[in-house]
Structure formats: structure tokens, C-alpha cells
Amino acid sequence: MDRIPRLLLGHWPTPIQELARFSQSLGGPRVWIKRDDLTGLALGGNKTRKLEFLMADALAQGADTVITTGAVQSNHACQTAAAAARCGLRCILVLAPQAPARPEGNLLLDRLFGARIRWAGTQDPAQVMAQVAAEERSAGRCPYVIPYGGSNAIGATAYILAMRELVMQARERDLHIDEIVIASSSGGTQAGLVAGTVALHQDTRVLGIAVAEPAAVLTPRVQALAELTLQHLNLRVEVPVERVQVADGYLGAGYARPGEPERQAIERLARNEGLLVDPVYTGRALAGLMDLAAKGRWAPSERVLFWHTGGTGALFPFGNQLLGCEPSCLA
Numbered sequence: 001m002d003r004i005p006r007l008l009l010g011h012w013p014t015p016i017q018e019l020a021r022f023s024q025s026l027g028g029p030r031v032w033i034k035r036d037d038l039t040g041l042a043l044g045g046n047k048t049r050k051l052e053f054l055m056a057d058a059l060a061q062g063a064d065t066v067i068t069t070g071a072v073q074s075n076h077a078c079q080t081a082a083a084a085a086r087c088g089l090r091c092i093l094v095l096a097p098q099a100p101a102r103p104e105g106n107l108l109l110d111r112l113f114g115a116r117i118r119w120a121g122t123q124d125p126a127q128v129m130a131q132v133a134a135e136e137r138s139a140g141r142c143p144y145v146i147p148y149g150g151s152n153a154i155g156a157t158a159y160i161l162a163m164r165e166l167v168m169q170a171r172e173r174d175l176h177i178d179e180i181v182i183a184s185s186s187g188g189t190q191a192g193l194v195a196g197t198v199a200l201h202q203d204t205r206v207l208g209i210a211v212a213e214p215a216a217v218l219t220p221r222v223q224a225l226a227e228l229t230l231q232h233l234n235l236r237v238e239v240p241v242e243r244v245q246v247a248d249g250y251l252g253a254g255y256a257r258p259g260e261p262e263r264q265a266i267e268r269l270a271r272n273e274g275l276l277v278d279p280v281y282t283g284r285a286l287a288g289l290m291d292l293a294a295k296g297r298w299a300p301s302e303r304v305l306f307w308h309t310g311g312t313g314a315l316f317p318f319g320n321q322l323l324g325c326e327p328s329c330l331a
């Protein structure tokens with residue numbers, strides 16, 4: 001694993017800590033958190049890890065421009081813009097659907113990092129990326145296209161290493177993690193973690209809380225990508241489907257449409273631990289964890305690790321949805 005080209009963009013290992021007051025407020029289990037919101041690139045997040053491998057590959061291929069895609073408040077797009085700035089590469093973001101009234105949150109940061117933005121409108125963003133790449137080539141440049149979420153075998157490899165990092169941290173503390181809970185969207189993070197548990201012979205379970213798509217779509221994608229990622233490392237190991245657990249009961253009104261469960265989760269963590277989760281990914285995943293704890297998924301003595309994947313740059317543009325827009329909400 002250590003021979004695969006990698007560019008250092010973050011600070012490792014990210015810390016783990018116990019959430020004692022939060023766990024107490026749930027009445028069990030004991031919840032730990034892995035702070036990938038503190039990766040150290042821009043505002044942090046899971047994409048820093050993936051980009052260490054993707055940017056190394058881009059540089060190895062002689063790229064001078066990286067192109068990727070995401071929603072208006074995409075953390076992945078923002079992290080890519082920051083990584084490109086760090087490497088001295090041009091960055092073009094294909095964002096969907098259209099420009100909002102104000103450049104807030106991650107969109108503001110994209111511009112600060114010098115990214116050029118192409119709005120996809122109603123077109124398929126993958127097709128727009130291909131179009132932009134063709135334009136770049138005909139202008140004599142060398143573009144490198146990073147797929148949605150950075151979720152291919154190169155990007156997901158990072159989370160096999162992240163699992164190894166966690167195994168070492170847990171061993172140092174004599175801590176056994178029964179289950180990891182993580183927000184899952186394009187699936188690369190979960191695929192890497194699942195592949196990591198298989199490759200490293202760990203019995204820790206990985207539960208992805210779907211934030212965008214139903215389990216019927218996400219589960220096979222995660223399983224296929226986990227196997228592809230292991231093959232990328234020359235490991236021909238099958239990933240049993242039982243290893244890929246996806247909970248899709250928390251999709252609410254849909255992707256990037258936070259509601260009361262996300263608001264409560266954000267508030268619970270903020271008020272008990274002084275820590276922040278975001279409204280689209282980690283807030284939804286934490287809401288799922290809270291609900292599953294209330295339904296008795298874990299015994300009080302079990303250790304659950306909430307893997308914080310970042311995203312807090314999107315808290316501010318969602319302020320109105322989270323607090324309501326009446327002045328009384330600020331009282």
C-alpha cells in the first residue's frame with residue numbers, strides 16, 4: 001500500500017476522541033469520533049485523503065488542469081480546488097445545477113482557491129466534464145478528470161489506509177470498535193473502509209448511512225468498488241455482500257434537503273461536545289446513529305465510532321433551513 005503514489009496534503013493521523021457527554025445523552029452506546037474534519041486542507045474532510053492519491057496520479061500523468069463535479073455546495077469540489085491550488089494546477093469545477101444568488105459557503109471558497117466554474121444547468125454533469133476536458137485538450141492543455149466524489153479505485157484506496165490508521169490508534173488505546181457509522185454518498189469512502197476491514201482481517205462492522213440514494217443502488221456500488229479497490233492493490237479478495245451495510249431510512253426529503261432530524265443531530269453534538277457536523281452528510285449520518293441507538297441497535301457497552309467526514313463549510317448557506325428564518329429563532 002505504501003508504494004502507491006501519494007501526495008501529502010493533510011496531517012495524519014487525524015485524532016480520535018470519545019464523545020462522553022453525547023454518549024450519555026443517548027443513554028449508550030459509547031460513541032467515539034474520528035476527526036477527518038481536521039485533515040488540514042481547506043476546511044478538511046474525507047476528500048483530502050482521496051485527493052492525496054488522485055492528485056498524485058494527475059501529476060504522474062503530466063496533468064496541468066483538474067476537472068471535477070459536484071453540487072453547488074460540494075465539499076469534494078471545494079477540496080479539489082484547494083488541492084489543485086496547493087499543487088499549482090488549474091481547476092475547473094462543473095457544478096449543478098445553476099449559480100445561486102450569493103457565493104456562500106464552499107462556493108465562496110472555490111472562488112478563493114482560484115477554481116473556474118462551469119454551471120451544468122440541466123445537462124448531465126459527467127457529459128459536461130467530458131466536453132470541458134475536450135476543450136482543454138484542444139487548447140493544448142492536459143486535463144485530468146476526477147469522477148464524482150473522487151470515488152474510483154484510486155480515491156477509495158485512501159480509505160483502506162485510513163482503516164489501517166484507525167486499527168493502529170485503537171490498538172494503542174486497547175479499544176475495540178464494534179461498528180463504524182459513516183455518511184455514504186458516492187460510496188468511495190465506505191468502499192475503502194469495507195475493503196480495509198477485509199484486507200486487514202478486522203471484525204469491525206461498517207454501516208453507511210445513505211444520504212442521497214436508496215440501499216438498492218448504493219450497496220452494489222459500494223461492494224463493486226470495494227472489490228475494484230482491492231484489485232488495484234493486487235489483492236484478489238471477494239467482499240461478501242454482508243460486509244456492505246447501508247441504512248437508507250434517513251433520506252428525508254432528499255439529498256441536501258435537511259430537516260428536523262439533521263437539525264437535532266447538529267444541535268445535540270454542538271451542545272454536548274462543542275463540535276460541528278454539517279447539514280447534508282455528517283448531520284444526516286449522526287441523525288441516523290441517534291435513531292439507531294434509540295432503537296437499541298447497540299448494547300450500552302458496545303463501542304461505536306462515528307467517522308466525521310467533514311463538510312462544515314456548508315453549515316452557513318443552510319442557516320435558514322436549520323434555524324428557521326424568523327428573527328425569534330435567534331433569541
Ligand SMILES: Cc1ncc(COP(=O)(O)O)c(C=O)c1O
Binds near residue numbers: 046
Ligand atoms: C462531508 C462528506 N461526508 C461524506 C461524504 C460521502 O463520501 P462518499 O462520496 O465517498 O460516499 C461526502 C461526499 O461528498 C462529504 O462531502
